[in-house]
Amino acid sequence: xxxxxxxxxAAVAAVASAAVTPPIFPYPRQYGxxxxxxxxxxxxxxxxxxxxxDAVPWSEDFVDIDAGPVPRFRTRYKAxxxxxxxxxxxxxxxxxVWANLTVDDxxxxxxxxxxxxxDPDGSCAWYKELEVNALATWWQLILDKPYIDxxxxxxxxxxxxxxxxxxxxxxxxxxxxxxxxxxxxxWTLEMLLPLESxxxxxxxxxxxxxxxxxxxxxxxxxxxxxSDVGNKFEKVPGVAAANWVWSAQHAINMHxxxxxxxxxxxxxxxxxxxxxxxxxxxxxxALAAVYYAQHQFSAxxxxxxxxxxxxxLPPSVLNGQLGTQPPVLIVDPLSPYGFAANVSATVxxxxxxxxxxxxxxxxxxxxxxxxxxxxxx
Numbered sequence: 001x002x003x004x005x006x007x008x009x010a011a012v013a014a015v016a017s018a019a020v021t022p023p024i025f026p027y028p029r030q031y032g033x034x035x036x037x038x039x040x041x042x043x044x045x046x047x048x049x050x051x052x053x054d055a056v057p058w059s060e061d062f063v064d065i066d067a068g069p070v071p072r073f074r075t076r077y078k079a080x081x082x083x084x085x086x087x088x089x090x091x092x093x094x095x096x097v098w099a100n101l102t103v104d105d106x107x108x109x110x111x112x113x114x115x116x117x118x119d120p121d122g123s124c125a126w127y128k129e130l131e132v133n134a135l136a137t138w139w140q141l142i143l144d145k146p147y148i149d150x151x152x153x154x155x156x157x158x159x160x161x162x163x164x165x166x167x168x169x170x171x172x173x174x175x176x177x178x179x180x181x182x183x184x185x186x187w188t189l190e191m192l193l194p195l196e197s198x199x200x201x202x203x204x205x206x207x208x209x210x211x212x213x214x215x216x217x218x219x220x221x222x223x224x225x226x227s228d229v230g231n232k233f234e235k236v237p238g239v240a241a242a243n244w245v246w247s248a249q250h251a252i253n254m255h256x257x258x259x260x261x262x263x264x265x266x267x268x269x270x271x272x273x274x275x276x277x278x279x280x281x282x283x284x285x286a287l288a289a290v291y292y293a294q295h296q297f298s299a300x301x302x303x304x305x306x307x308x309x310x311x312x313l314p315p316s317v318l319n320g321q322l323g324t325q326p327p328v329l330i331v332d333p334l335s336p337y338g339f340a341a342n343v344s345a346t347v348x349x350x351x352x353x354x355x356x357x358x359x360x361x362x363x364x365x366x367x368x369x370x371x372x373x374x375x376x377x
Contacts, residue, residue: 021293021312021314022288022290022292022293022296022314023250023292024285024289025259027281028259028261029059029247030261030277031261032266032273033081033264033266034055034056034267034269034270034273035080035081035082035211035266036052036080036082037055037268037270038268040055040080042080042087044166044167044190045168045170046169046170046188046190047170048078048091053080053089055270056078056080056270057078058078059219059246061076062075062076062245062246064243064245065220065243065245065248065251065252065253065254066248066249066250066251067248067250071221071242072223072242073092073093073094075244076091077090081195085164085192085193085194086192086195086198087191087193088190089189089191090189090190090191091186092114092187094184094185094186096182096233097171097177097182097184098111098134098176098177099111099112099133099134099137101133101137102137103137104137104138105140106139107139108131108138108139109131109139109222109241111133112221113221114133114189115129115131115220115221116191116218116219116220117129117217117220117254117260119216119217119257119260120199120205120215121205121215122214122257122278122370123202123203123361123363124257125361126142126143126201127142128141128142128197129141129143130193131222132167134169134176134189135169136167138165138167139155141153142159142200142201143255146255146256147255148253149359150359160200162193162194162197164197165191165192165193165194165197167189167190167192168190169187170188172185172187179231179232195209203367204372204377205371206377210265210377211265212264212265212266212372213265213371213372213377214276214278214370215262215263218247218259218261220244220245220246220254222242223242224236224242225239225242246261247260257360258362262275262278278370279347279348279373280345280352280364282321282323283322283323283343283352284354284362284370285322286317287327287341287354287362289313289314290308290317290327290356291358291360293311294311294339297310297311304331304339305329305331306331308326308327308329322343323343323344323345323354324346325343325344327342327343328342338357338358339358340358341355342354342355343355348374350374352364352365352366352369353365
């Protein structure tokens with residue numbers, strides 16, 4: 001994604017070095033994933049018809065990635081876990097079900113697809129992405145950091161694979177890739193995600209998780225407009241794909257992990273156990289505000305500021321409302337990271353410190369504050 005910080009510079013160039021106030025976002029969506037109870041079992045066949053699925057609620061319907069028009073078709077999911085595996089059940093309304101790619105580790109979003117992004121540590125580093133089309137063809141990726149921060153996707157043998165991964169799809173009301181058989185009603189995707197694969201390169205998140213742990217995640221659907229051409233589906237030329245997500249990104253970019261929703265791990269007491277909220281959320285907002293403001297400032301001026309007052313930060317950041325104290329900047333031109341920012345906060349009598357660097361990497365002290373709460377992991 002070249003040029004994004006250059007675009008930020010252009011946006012503020014008209015007012016010289018005046019800062020653009022970075023946004024403060026509301027708490028994102030959160031879904032409680034219940035452990036399977038005694039006697040409950042999920043077979044990955046795409047049907048989502050087990051009692052284990054019936055027992056838990058659907059997620060909220062997906063929304064436009066950037067708060068645009070209401071999606072044309074409904075999308076939602078459910079999730080369960082069993083100690084070793086995370087199970088996902090996707091439901092996608094679709095009158096024209098099609099898919100072309102049949103080789104795994106293809107660039108699946110060239111087809112309509114269903115995607116899931118997971119950042120167990122909530123660090124914005126070494127997060128995992130999974131894309132699957134209606135033929136159950138998949139693409140499994142791990143990213144060391146977001147693309148805009150110089151990150152790269154790694155996939156395939158020797159890089160990142162999920163050996164025990166399973167996926168199956170079902171199409172309802174038509175035959176896939178056959179316009180004459182429709183209209184379809186929807187398609188479903190059922191997946192088994194091995195948890196040990198998701199803690200690769202993580203420093204805090206544990207496998208298996210413990211009820212009460214919080215991971216960051218989000219879901220995305222890529223939807224292309226197609227038409228019936230000679231009894232086959234073809235993309236409508238010149239029309240970009242729509243991006244529909246579970247928890248809004250407020251930008252057309254899924255690779256902003258600090259904006260994803262939360263996966264809340266729960267025990268098997270459905271309708272009894274509830275999720276906690278992330279005690280580090282406000283501190284995260286303060287740190288993210290500094291991160292965005294520093295990059296905007298640097299895009300215009302060619303260097304990072306050592307002074308908070310240069311950055312046009314919201315009052316809630318400067319007055320300590322999002323932390324016990326305002327952020328503390330550390331600027332080192334000789335460092336490969338350029339700057340870091342720290343913020344301390346006290347919640348329930350316990351104090352933690354959050355940090356972010358130039359590459360959007362979040363850390364917390366104590367280390368388990370974000371994932372396991374202030375008591376640590």
